[in-house]
Amino acid sequence: xxxxxxxxxxxxxxxxxxxxxxxxxxxxxxxxxxxxxxxxxxxxxxxxxxxxxxxxxxxxxxxxxxxxxxxxxxxxxxxxxxxxxxxxxxxxxxxxxxxxxxxxxxxxxxxxxxxxxxxxxxxxxxxxxxxxxxxxxxxxxxxxxxxxxxxxxxxxxx
Numbered sequence: 001x002x003x004x005x006x007x008x009x010x011x012x013x014x015x016x017x018x019x020x021x022x023x024x025x026x027x028x029x030x031x032x033x034x035x036x037x038x039x040x041x042x043x044x045x046x047x048x049x050x051x052x053x054x055x056x057x058x059x060x061x062x063x064x065x066x067x068x069x070x071x072x073x074x075x076x077x078x079x080x081x082x083x084x085x086x087x088x089x090x091x092x093x094x095x096x097x098x099x100x101x102x103x104x105x106x107x108x109x110x111x112x113x114x115x116x117x118x119x120x121x122x123x124x125x126x127x128x129x130x131x132x133x134x135x136x137x138x139x140x141x142x143x144x145x146x147x148x149x150x151x152x153x154x155x156x157x158x
Contacts, residue, residue, distance in 0.1 A: 014040060016040070017040070049070075053084050056088060062096070071097055080106045086115070091129055105135060115131070
């Protein structure tokens, strides 16, 4: 449609981000083709790539990756797409990000890395993936928690 601005806001939100958030691949692809800004940020943290990684929308995530976006971009919490994917246990997205060159040992503002978040959420399958892909198991977050300690403590009865 001539004259339609794909980057216009609807009640403060971008229709493009709404499509990313809801995992609507065909809408995302059409809007990208028509000039939607794949780097646009709303509410200080909702970048499209971070949202897709966080929510586990694999097809949308891969469509955004084809736009050569910065896979180590950060939100206001200092979290990268890899940190968010690990936080939510999205193993497939974590694997894709690592293969694409994401920093596996990146830390957020609290000092936690993808491995730290996987251990914190007791996601042993994801911990195994991250360790096998080269995550630093000896790192300590600013909260002085080692990853092994977190896993061990979570397995102990209270």
